[in-house]
Amino acid sequence: IVELKYVDSTFSYQANIPSWLTIMETGSQKAWGGTFPKVDGVENALLIKGFEKSEFKDFNEFKDIYLTGNIFGQSVKWGTEQTWYGQNDLVKIDNGVKQKVFIMYGNLIYHNQFVLLESKTAYLWIQFTASPKTYDKNINKFDEIMDGLELLK
Numbered sequence: 635i636v637e638l639k640y641v642d643s644t645f646s647y648q649a650n651i652p653s654w655l656t657i658m659e660t661g662s663q664k665a666w667g668g669t670f671p672k673v674d675g676v677e678n679a680l681l682i683k684g685f686e687k688s689e690f691k692d693f694n695e696f697k698d699i700y701l702t703g704n705i706f707g708q709s710v711k712w713g714t715e716q717t718w719y720g721q722n723d724l725v726k727i728d729n730g731v732k733q734k735v736f737i738m739y740g741n742l743i744y745h746n747q748f749v750l751l752e753s754k755t756a757y758l759w760i761q762f763t764a765s766p767k768t769y770d771k772n773i774n775k776f777d778e779i780m781d782g783l784e785l786l787k
Contacts, residue, residue: 643786644684644755645684645756645758646786649682649779655680656670676768678763678769682758682760683758684753685759689757690757693752696750699712700748701748701750715739719735729751731749731750734746743766748760751785754787
């Protein structure tokens with residue numbers, strides 16, 4: 635089995651790319667991602683985006699913008715096209731936090747797992763986006779990707 639590895643020396647992380655993940659063009663040098671195999675006709679998505687630490691005062695400000703500072707029924711803090719629709723408990727993990735969040739885009743509510751990490755050079759925003767019916771069917775695939783993600787020393 636040939637295993638691909640994505641290495642980002644700018645943002646100080648690397649990730650294994652499972653053979654089932656279809657890599658997609660993101661249009662940004664700061665982000666990469668892909669789609670999961672279809673489940674019930676729906677493709678779930680992964681996006682990993684890096685930010686220079688200098689773009690934020692600190693990790694708490696980064697966390698406020700992408701997770702904790704968002705308010706139910708209001709536009710998300712990082713844009714205007716999506717509405718924050720709630721979240722589960724914030725979970726502390728090594729070098730960061732994760733949280734299941736619900737976002738309305740168009741007339742659909744998406745279930746997401748957001749993981750925010752601090753590497754030695756950057757802040758990472760890792761998003762798993764799914765439909766309500768496919769989230770539970772694919773969260774283990776997202777966990778597989780997270781298990782293969784490593785912050786570089």
